Amino acid sequence: MDIKQYVALRKEEIRQEISSAEKPPKLCIISVGEDPASQAYIRGKKKDSAEVGFEAEHVALPAETTAEELKRILIKKNEDPSVHGILVQLPLPKHLSPGMVNAIISPAKDVDGFVPGSHYVCCTPKGIVDYLTHEGFPFVGKNAVVIGRSQIVGKPMARLLLERSCNVTVIHSKTSEEDKRFYLAHADLIVVAVGKRGVIDSSYELKPSAFVVDVGINRDEEGHLHGDCEPGLPVALQTPVPGGVGLLTRLALLDNLLEAFKQ
Numbered sequence: 001m002d003i004k005q006y007v008a009l010r011k012e013e014i015r016q017e018i019s020s021a022e023k024p025p026k027l028c029i030i031s032v033g034e035d036p037a038s039q040a041y042i043r044g045k046k047k048d049s050a051e052v053g054f055e056a057e058h059v060a061l062p063a064e065t066t067a068e069e070l071k072r073i074l075i076k077k078n079e080d081p082s083v084h085g086i087l088v089q090l091p092l093p094k095h096l097s098p099g100m101v102n103a104i105i106s107p108a109k110d111v112d113g114f115v116p117g118s119h120y121v122c123c124t125p126k127g128i129v130d131y132l133t134h135e136g137f138p139f140v141g142k143n144a145v146v147i148g149r150s151q152i153v154g155k156p157m158a159r160l161l162l163e164r165s166c167n168v169t170v171i172h173s174k175t176s177e178e179d180k181r182f183y184l185a186h187a188d189l190i191v192v193a194v195g196k197r198g199v200i201d202s203s204y205e206l207k208p209s210a211f212v213v214d215v216g217i218n219r220d221e222e223g224h225l226h227g228d229c230e231p232g233l234p235v236a237l238q239t240p241v242p243g244g245v246g247l248l249t250r251l252a253l254l255d256n257l258l259e260a261f262k263q
């Protein structure tokens, strides 16, 4: 199924599931400063929330907000029983650290899945695995290659695939081109999370039955979005950019908030 159709279907299921609730699940989005890309992401999260009947409160703080002020607000939201999920939109201004934020947000309300001990799985890897499951990818014993080893995508992705009994290889900037070609030629599933165009192009030998999940977001000079992979690779499934993993990540946030609400 096409990702847009899958997301619409799952959103409708969520909407129906909470339609009889006395009060809707509530997300609190906190932003500091006015990063234009962040503003667009926040608009998307509010729109998604409204579509399924969730409440989304946006606390927009000025760029000069101190660590103490942010900490005080986060503690207040942790203690507010009407708030089920809290997320702090990244990036933060330089004087504030995501580490400090993660140390304060309650693991029970960390619907982004970033906080150590969070009750939820990181949204991007979760969204990808849920979609692959829906598409019938048979995980067990399959060769999965994850390109990229970041804390928010590559590493949690590899862990989730390992939990589903894939044979997982993680490659990164220090992997030789020869080894990269070897691993990719044997891969049943390839998840690319690098942030550079052309990480996989048509010169790579890939299995025709392979699934390729393109996490990358790269903006060209005209502002158009591109993934890390050349479009139209000769494989069984390749997620598009835009209209691919970004939508799955947004859906996973709704799923995590629903779980927080039920808890």
Ligand code: NAP
Residues within 6 Å of the ligand: 124, 147, 148, 149, 150, 151, 152, 153, 154, 171, 172, 173, 174, 193, 194, 195, 196, 199, 215, 216, 217, 218, 245, 246, 247, 249
């Ligand atoms: P990141 O923290 O910059 O990590 C990039 C990873 O790619 C690093 O592990 C790096 O290896 C590896 N790498 C760099 N050059 C490479 C190369 N030539 N070959 C193989 N590996 C290479 O990035 P991130 O936060 O994981 O995000 C990756 C991309 O996904 C970005 O474009 C980001 O915007 C996008 N993204 C999209 C979504 C979504 O919802 N669609 C969500 C999150 C991220 P080293 O560790 O060796 O440096």
